[in-house]
Amino acid sequence: MAKYSVALIPGDGTGPEVMAEGVKVLDAAAAKFGFSFSYQNYDFGGERYMKTGEVLPDSAIEEFRKFDALYLGAIGHPEVAPGILEKGILLRTRFELDQYINLRPVKLYPGVDTPIKDKGPEDIDFIVIRENSADIYTGIGGVQRKGTPYEVAMQTMVYSRNEVDRCLRYAFECTRKRNKDLTLTLCGKTNVLTHVFGLWERAFHEMGEKEFPDIKREYAHVDATTMWMVKNPEWFDVVVTGNMFGDIITDLGAMIQGGMGIAAGGNLNPEGVSMFEPIGGSAPKYTGMNIINPLACIFAGQMLMDEVGEPEAALKIEEACVAFLTSGQIKGLSASDIKAAGMTTTAIGDWIADYIAKN
Ligand code: IPM
Ligand code: MN
Secondary structure (H helix, E strand, O other): OOOOOEEEEEEEEOHHHHHHHHHHHHHHHHHHHOOOEEEEEOOOOHHHHHHOOOOOOHHHHHHOOOEEEEEEEEEOOOOOOOOOOOHHHHHHHHOOOOOOEEEEEEEEEOOOOOOOOOOOOOOOOOEEEEEEOOOOHHEEEEEEOOOOOOOEEEOOOOOOOOHHHHHHHHHHHHHHHHOOOEEEEEEEOOOOOHHHHHHHHHHHHHHHHHHOOOOOOEEEHHHHHHHHHHHHHHHHEEEEEEHHHHHHHHHHHHHHOOOOOOEEEEEEOOOOEEEEOOOOOOOOOOOOOOOOOHHHHHHHHHHHHHHOHHHHHHHHHHHHHHHHHOOOOOOOHHHHHHOOOOOOOHHHHHHHHHHHHOO
């Protein structure tokens, strides 16, 4: 009997191709450690939307609540107006399942090139904890007198103390558990956004002082954070920030760890159902070519393993990915690098699954 149930949402573009490899690797690791997964497939995405007009039925959200985890390929279709699928599937699931943490490791693996000169795997290894349930993202605001010269548009940044506290608590605990530099950096904008980041800053120091005296507290403005992430990425251990800033700095993070071909994220509800995804897009132009890099999706699978409570299997997946990356079979992570190396999406998944079976 399967131990863990997972809802698969392969989504658009190359999503289904990378997801197939992610599932292959999950199964290989589960077999190795004596458990199994059961999967249910959901075809939400651009194609279904164009055929039926349906983005995500309410019933799906209710079904999602019953799984141990959700695994998402990619959302975004060139023939669907931007925002419809992203908001209707990705953001709606995050919000309705209250996945209030977006966990994004920024780790440069051996065998992967970073665009930052003179930095290596020992310098680029930190975690961004992006608050994932509030901020400007909830759509508070509106438009008046639309289309006239007097149009007014508002989109408001809102945080409650509770939303800030639960995210900070997760971040402090994560820093303690990780046990690297025991340093948590709050990334904000206290020099301008004094209301919202004033709250974050007070909550940060109050909680740190009272509950986490073993964790060193640092603060950086968001603009400075992007500068340090490039200049001195080794300064960071764990970074905690709001939803909007977290969205921005984690794309930068993905680039310094080698690009969208490798960056993974987890949308976590520590008390509920979490969703794991490669953070790159659906790469429509590579759809069906079997040359998209599945590593980001496989790393998302590693995070899924960890979250369901199988840390050994998670480490094995990471070990297998590192073995692949250092094997010299591909010279870079892009689809053209994979093509140039005569590799394929499926061959990479096969290699990693095979490594797990044999090691
Ligand atoms: C991300 C994405 C999403 C976000 C989009 C697609 C809605 O950029 O996961 O970072 O802004 O959160
Ligand atoms: Mn983003």
